[in-house]
Amino acid sequence: MFSKHNILISLRSSTWTNLLGQFKFHKSSIESASLVKKNHIGSQKIFANNLYSTHTKSNLFGNYSSQLGSRHQRFTSKMDVNYPSLEGVIRVLNEIAPLHLAESWDNVGLLVEPFTTISIGKIVLTIDLTEKVIEEAKTYGTELIIAYHPPIFQPIKSINHRTWKERLLLDCIQCGIAVYSPHTALDAIKDGINDWLLSPFNIKEVRPINQSSMDTRSTNHYSYRLETVVANENDNKLLERIEKLGKVLKLPSSAVIYTEDKNLPLIINILSENVSTKASIHLSKLDIPPLPGFGVGRIANLTQELTIQEIINRTKQLLKLEHVRLALSPKHKLESTVNSIGVCAGSGGSVLRGLPVDLLITGEMSHHEVLDALYANGSSVILCEHTNTERGYLQVLREKIISKLNNGNVEIIVAKSDADPLNII
Known part of the structure; x- marks a missing residue:
């Protein structure tokens, strides 16, 4: 880097009203630099020799000199070390x-x-x-x-x-x-934060609350399927034009076309040029394939029932917490056993709403969301504070x-x- 380019670094100090200046580091003189300060009065040159070979004690540079020194050391050290971009x-x-x-x-x-x-x-x-x-x-x-x-x-x-x-x-x-x-x-990922929240428990089965789907941009997934009759050579010529807009499967007397939303009107216009293809268009919308195990939140069934107290203890151990907040359903006590759990890291009120499980674990929910869980669904609620469910x-x-x-x-x-x-x- 130093052999081909000068490195320009701009600094601003809170004690200066205008831009302090620019540093230029040259291959031939890496340990000397000049600082040019320009303001509304005029210009003044301040020279700092061996800026990075010694520790300057000047209040002029303050913390920025140490930051630049650290950054300069990183630049020089990276010249001989393989670092990713x-x-x-x-x-x-x-x-x-x-x-x-x-x-x-x-x-x-x-x-x-x-x-x-x-x-x-x-x-x-x-x-x-x-x-x-x-x-x-x-x-x-x-x-x-x-x-x-x-x-x-x-x-x-x-x-x-x-x-x-x-x-x-x-x-x-x-x-x-x-x-x-x-x-x-x-x-949303498999083995992501929500799966981690369930890691203290022996899980029989688990699934996302809101299912994620494949990335249509990377899987060549098409949004629509069209089928039309191919009766003559003119129809085949239309298909040749359509091949640039989607995937065409030619059959003995018909054709199946797969395309995306943006190209659908163009394809229909082309097929409408011939009477036979226009009259036989059959259009269907395709679902985006799901990604099993990926999605927001988790709903899990335990291999063996646990008491609410035991679930609290294991959750506190995982999150390294001394306290959590608990709202007990009218049908539950601390000694009550539960089999199904819903979890959502962070703020889970909307994701967990109406979930038919025994117990909800999340960072935070509003007062009314907790009441709905207790009295509408019969679910007890453990709240650990928002980022406590994520930081670990x-x-x-x-x-x-x-x-x-x-x-x-x-x-x-x-x-x-x-x-x-x-x-x-």
């Missing part, structure tokens, strides 16, 4: 949790991308992207943060210091840190990424500063 890591993440599995309302994938192509040597995993998590990531020299909850969810019209989330995004952009979010795609899975995700990346040079760290904002005192 950001694009390569994203491919791996999409193999683990394909983004098409995410809910339609969700905002998943690469949410913050650095200006320049980067290699990934350190990854930080977190449930929520907060200021503390970003500061922790900086100390590691992190290039990528995988935040389970997307920090960009509602549409934003500007990126400035007005809101705390915008400040986080600015911080990541300024430091060249990419941000990726899998969210509900990670909920980060260790599982870490192992999945390590296995898929198969690159011992990449360090993957679960953020220590990430925690549920609510505490029981």
